[in-house]
Amino acid sequence: MADSFSVAAFHLGLMCELTALTDLLSDHIFYEDYGRDYQLLRRHFSTRKLDPDALADMLAFSGELLALASRGLKNEDLARHVIWHRFTNGLKQEKIQLKKA
Secondary structure, eight states: GGGGGGHHHHHHHHHHHHHHHHHHHHHHHHHHEEEEEEHHHHHHSSSOOOOOOHHHHHHHHHHHHHHHHHHHHHHHOOHHHHHHHHHHHHHHHHHHHHHHH
């Protein structure tokens, strides 16, 4: 059941840190390197084989977003943080599998 609420917990955590999220998204180097065309970004980063630099950039940027959402949930409520913790553990396992592939 907790997994079904992970996306909602992620968004809630980001909304609790809306000012920091806005700052992060407004001038992050990721967008300087890859642009802001979201359709092209989705196409580029949804491939099975990313070059090592793109993978490192994506993991760094997503890690910052995850940390921000986690901070927002910690500030909001411990129960929501538990759901978030389960979600991030699943992502860590997926990252490990991606690196092995």
